[in-house]
Amino acid sequence: MSHQQADAIDVAAIREEFPILQREFDGQQVVYLDNAATTQTPDPVVDAMSDYYRESNANVHRGIHHLSQEASEAYEVAHDRVAEFINADGREEVIFTKNTTEGENLLAYSWGLNELGPEDTVVLTEMEHHASLVTWQQIAKRTGASVEYIRVDETGRLDMDHAAELIDDDTAIVSAVHVSNTLGTVNPVSELTDLAHEHDALSFIDGAQAVPNRPVDVKEIDADFYAFSGHKMAGPTGIGVLYGKQDLLEDLNPYLYGGGMIRKVTFEDSTWGELPWKFEPGTPPIAEAVGLHAAVDWLEEIGMDRIEAHEEELAAYAHDRLEAEEDVEIYGPEGGPDRGGLVSFNLEGVHAHDLTSIMNDHTIAVRAGDHCTQPLHDKLGVPASTRASFYVYNTREEIDKLIAALDDARQLFA
Secondary structure, three states: OOOOOOOOOHHHHHHOOHHHOEEOOOOOOOOEEEOOOOOOOOHHHHHHHHHHHHHHHHHHOOOOOOHHHHHHHHHHHHHHHHHHHHHHOOHEEEEEEEOOOHHHHHHHHHHHHHHHOOOOOEEEEEOOOHHHHHHHHHHHHHHOOOEEEEEEEOOEEEEEHHHHHOOOEEEEEEEOEOOOOOOOOOOOOHHHHHHHHOOOOOEEEEEOOOOOOOOOHHHHHHHOEEEEEHHEEEEOOOEEEEOOOOOHHHHHHOOOOOOOOOEOOOOOOEEEEOOHHHHHOOOOOOOOOOOHHHHHHHHHHOHHHHHHHHHHHHHHHHHHHHHHHOOOEEOOOOOOOOOOOOOEEEEOOHHHHHHHHHHHHHEEEOOOEEEOOOOHHHHEEEEEEEEEEEEOOHHHHHHHHHHHHHHHHHHHHH
């Protein structure tokens, strides 16, 4: 199979905005292929956060002085920018959280704990990240609800016939990952959302591995709720997003309480502020919101379509190179539009942790373990896998270095 570089991506110029990619250990330049865990942060994002701290640092929504007004405006405009990025209707539908996991917990506690009962079913997939699987599992235990899982077939894709069987009138919510962080599978989330709505169920989509590298339109998907993290999309750590349809968010009560999210407080009771602030108590991640705004601007300047094409090309190239190695087992679909920018694999006779250590000797950063998908690895029949994940600044030459390092592992464990 032949793979051409994605058009109009100047990877060399992009890499110049990431000083960390120029670092060397023992004379070897870093090859960073752990982007599914966290991406690197470009200079424009770092600069935006630094400028905020140097020039506008103050708490938001609590002061009439100039600095507080500047900080408040920057924080609110960041909501507007993210809403535009995912095609939400406005800032009211964009809640800033710490990460995707907190977004899932916010929904589970605000809605699930109050609405689920013994007659209800939560439908997940067998490829769910622990952030979703564990959260809904524990909420189900507390409410008496049951949890069912859509099967993953032998190709690493969802069995949509099984999905149609599971999602029925007892289903209260369908929670699915948009792109698997282990298999790389791009799931048909619009189809899953349609199935949920046909049975008057809600839909929640975990977009942690999707929003960073492909255009995401929450209206087109028609998800009721959608979550993602800043640190996987060239933004800072400590900030994530929970999108929710406004009418649904208005009906939810918050599960975190404190200053900044209230309308009126008496000794007897409290009422909540407007969206999205009623879900953002305390001092929020202001500098991180500024950084996330800058990350969105940076991504859109490159173009999400081009980023998606670049990652697709790298994933396909990596899949082909690994597939040519007779002692390598690959998990998930072959390269193409239904695979995101990562490949998980195992080298025969070498534990994933040992292989990752050998890769580190070559200054190649990859991830080993179950990738917070233990039940999926149980289904695959392996305790762990090695994952190489790509982003806009990665190259085929870096994948070639990964392939070359496999020989060292073979020799050590021969």
